[in-house]
Amino acid sequence: MSQGDKSKYTDKQKRKAEHIAEAYESRGVPEKEAEARAWATVNKDDGGGKKPGGSGRGKATGHPAAHKGGASGGKASAGRTAAERSASARKAAATRKANAAARA
Numbered sequence: 001m002s003q004g005d006k007s008k009y010t011d012k013q014k015r016k017a018e019h020i021a022e023a024y025e026s027r028g029v030p031e032k033e034a035e036a037r038a039w040a041t042v043n044k045d046d047g048g049g050k051k052p053g054g055s056g057r058g059k060a061t062g063h064p065a066a067h068k069g070g071a072s073g074g075k076a077s078a079g080r081t082a083a084e085r086s087a088s089a090r091k092a093a094a095t096r097k098a099n100a101a102a103r104a
Contacts (some may be wrong), residue, residue: 008049017042
């Protein structure tokens with residue numbers, strides 16, 4: 001397991017880290033690196049271990065990183081005219097066609 005004591009993490013956080021690590025490994029990331037990234041992601045999302053220890057209690061989380069993607073998407077194309085978007089789409093289609101021809 002990664003460096004550090006994981007006893008303050010909930011079962012859900014441990015499952016989450018395991019799932020994230022497996023996804024990284026399936027993409028070819030070495031096992032130790034995948035595990036380190038997974039725990040970093042859990043810490044980023046949840047702010048570390050949630051089980052109470054010492055003084056105070058664990059804090060609730062809003063999972064801001066998990067909800068970030070949809071909010072920022074589409075802003076680039078929204079500021080362009082229909083003609084600009086259409087030209088960009090035609091250029092992309094031509095590039096895909098050329099790349100397909102080059103592979104064949």
